[in-house]
Amino acid sequence: AISLFATKVTIFHINDTHGHAWTFSEYKNPNIGGFAVIASIIDKERAVNPNVLFLHAGDLNTGVPESDLLNALPDIFVLNRMKLTAMAVGNHEFDKDRSVLEYQMSIAKFPFLSANIYKNGKPFFTPYIIKNVGGVKVAIFGLTTEETAILEPLYSSDLEFRNAIEVAKELVPKLRAEADVVVALTHLGMGMEHEGDYTTSEQLAQAVDGIDVIIDGHSHTKLAKAKVINNTIIVQAWEWGKILGKLELDVENGKIANWNWTPIPVKLEGNEEALYVKVPLDIFAKMGSEKLDTVIGETKILLDGERAHVRSGDTNLGHLITDAMLWKTGAEIALQNGGGIRASIKPDKITIRDILTVLPFGNTVYVLKLKGSELLKVLEYAATIPEGKGAFLHVAGLTWKSEGGKVTEVLVNGKPLDPNKIYLVATNNYMAGGGDGYSLLKENKSSGYDTGFVLADVVVEYIQKGLNGKIETYDDTPRYIRK
Ligand code: ATP
Numbered sequence: 279a280i281s282l283f284a285t286k287v288t289i290f291h292i293n294d295t296h297g298h299a300w301t302f303s304e305y306k307n308p309n310i311g312g313f314a315v316i317a318s319i320i321d322k323e324r325a326v327n328p329n330v331l332f333l334h335a336g337d338l339n340t341g342v343p344e345s346d347l348l349n350a351l352p353d354i355f356v357l358n359r360m361k362l363t364a365m366a367v368g369n370h371e372f373d374k375d376r377s378v379l380e381y382q383m384s385i386a387k388f389p390f391l392s393a394n395i396y397k398n399g400k401p402f403f404t405p406y407i408i409k410n411v412g413g414v415k416v417a418i419f420g421l422t423t424e425e426t427a428i429l430e431p432l433y434s435s436d437l438e439f440r441n442a443i444e445v446a447k448e449l450v451p452k453l454r455a456e457a458d459v460v461v462a463l464t465h466l467g468m469g470m471e472h473e474g475d476y477t478t479s480e481q482l483a484q485a486v487d488g489i490d491v492i493i494d495g496h497s498h499t500k501l502a503k504a505k506v507i508n509n510t511i512i513v514q515a516w517e518w519g520k521i522l523g524k525l526e527l528d529v530e531n532g533k534i535a536n537w538n539w540t541p542i543p544v545k546l547e548g549n550e551e552a553l554y555v556k557v558p559l560d561i562f563a564k565m566g567s568e569k570l571d572t573v574i575g576e577t578k579i580l581l582d583g584e585r586a587h588v589r590s591g592d593t594n595l596g597h598l599i600t601d602a603m604l605w606k607t608g609a610e611i612a613l614q615n616g617g618g619i620r621a622s623i624k625p626d627k628i629t630i631r632d633i634l635t636v637l638p639f640g641n642t643v644y645v646l647k648l649k650g651s652e653l654l655k656v657l658e659y660a661a662t663i664p665e666g667k668g669a670f671l672h673v674a675g676l677t678w679k680s681e682g683g684k685v686t687e688v689l690v691n692g693k694p695l696d697p698n699k700i701y702l703v704a705t706n707n708y709m710a711g712g713g714d715g716y717s718l719l720k721e722n723k724s725s726g727y728d729t730g731f732v733l734a735d736v737v738v739e740y741i742q743k744g745l746n747g748k749i750e751t752y753d754d755t756p757r758y759i760r761k
């Protein structure tokens with residue numbers, strides 16, 4: 279039958295919200311984001327058009343202490359109220375152990391979609407859903423970056439991350455047969471060229487026919503307009519709910535006849551806040567604030583955790599964190615990945631919130647015994663890490679040099695490294711699990727144990743007791759010199 283009218287289907291989407299359920303401020307950019315604002319924008323559309331879908335392309339977890347403390351309960355509680363249709367599983371959904379993810383899935387009234395994550399030969403998550411939207415059948419399937427196995431080795435090692443293109447090639451024809459519109463909800467990231475063996479959403483569009491729309495996440499890409507590759511519309515909504523993507527589709531006779539994509543800036547100014555979202559978020563924030571606002575000390579200097587700095591050299595904050603590991607464990611050497619240091623601390627009173635903003639991952643401290651020769655291999659790997667990578671190494675207890683990617687000097691407490699001596703080495707559980715390519719630490723893991731000390735708590739205790747709550751200066755002499 280030929281229908282005379284097109285059905286208008288509107289898909290709202292966000293991705294990589296990383297705990298940013300609440301409105302927040304950035305430098306020169308006050309009162310941005312916030313799920314209550316997003317809800318009011320979506321509600322306006324729902325009032326005039328019943329055919330609305332709302333999708334999240336993954337990485338709900340990790341980044342705001344109020345959310346992290348409660349394992350993203352606030353975010354999920356309000357997304358339920360906002361009638362989120364579905365979420366893709368992002369790599370950061372594996373930041374904490376599996377029981378946390380299972381808890382999140384149990385309270386969510388929306389499915390966590392991923393068609394390419396397998397366990398024992400079966401899909402571990404719901405691969406897809408099909409929604410009837412005003413008579414239009416919309417299939418939505420999830421895909422998760424294969425990089426998750428490398429980025430999150432700790433809590434994903436029992437899972438198999440199958441190639442996104444191969445999975446989609448098999449699944450899309452089936453969905454096409456059942457639905458009018460096929461949407462891939464992907465946590466893959468944008469970009470055609472990259473290092474490493476993983477699929478991006480653009481490569482997916484190029485390689486697989488029959489996907490109408492890709493709603494993407496992972497690369498935190500700010501798009502001015504949608505991309506089209508191989509007849510597939512590709513969109514992404516930057517990060518932290520700062521943009522709400524709005525994709526309007528006119529579906530006629532089971533086909534997209536027209537479409538339009540708008541990236542809507544999310545800010546308080548000029549918008550309303552939906553109270554059914556704002557009120558519970560305020561309550562959740564209060565639950566956390568007593569703990570988070572606790573002052574643990576004061577710093578007169580900037581403790582530098584700037585992304586570009588901690589991924590290219592050692593900083594006073596990297597020193598403080600690794601020194602705290604030594605102080606707590608009595609190990610001789612401490613190792614910390616720069617990518618695990620997520621923010622600076624400005625000269626002011628220091629609160630628990632500040633520390634959890636620097637160290638949001640909930641890492642624990644791992645202690646292992648490493649032969650000098652093994653430790654040297656770890657440093658040989660670290661010397662090859664390009665600047666800008668999260669794997670960039672911060673150390674305590676040793677100083678070292680490299681030239682052209684080769685290690686030229688290693689001193690442990692001022693003495694040359696002894697290849698036959700066994701050293702006690704503290705690190706975080708992410709690196710001990712082989713994170714950031716430190717597979718050598720993983721191989722030696724059996725020689726050590728997880729102390730169970732949460733790294734952020736260790737740093738709090740070190741500032742309070744080790745430094746008596748006062749930081750006037752801190753060692754910023756480079757411990758690693760690279761030529
Ligand atoms: P996305 O949110 O899109 O996945 P991201 O913000 O995690 O991206 P990057 O900012 O490049 O991506 O950070 C990745 C780096 O973060 C890793 O290389 C690693 O250094 C660090 N990292 C990620 N997860 C952990 C973890 N659980 N513990 C410690 N460090 C981590």
Ligand code: ZN
Pocket residue numbers: 294296337370496
């Ligand atoms: Zn992300």
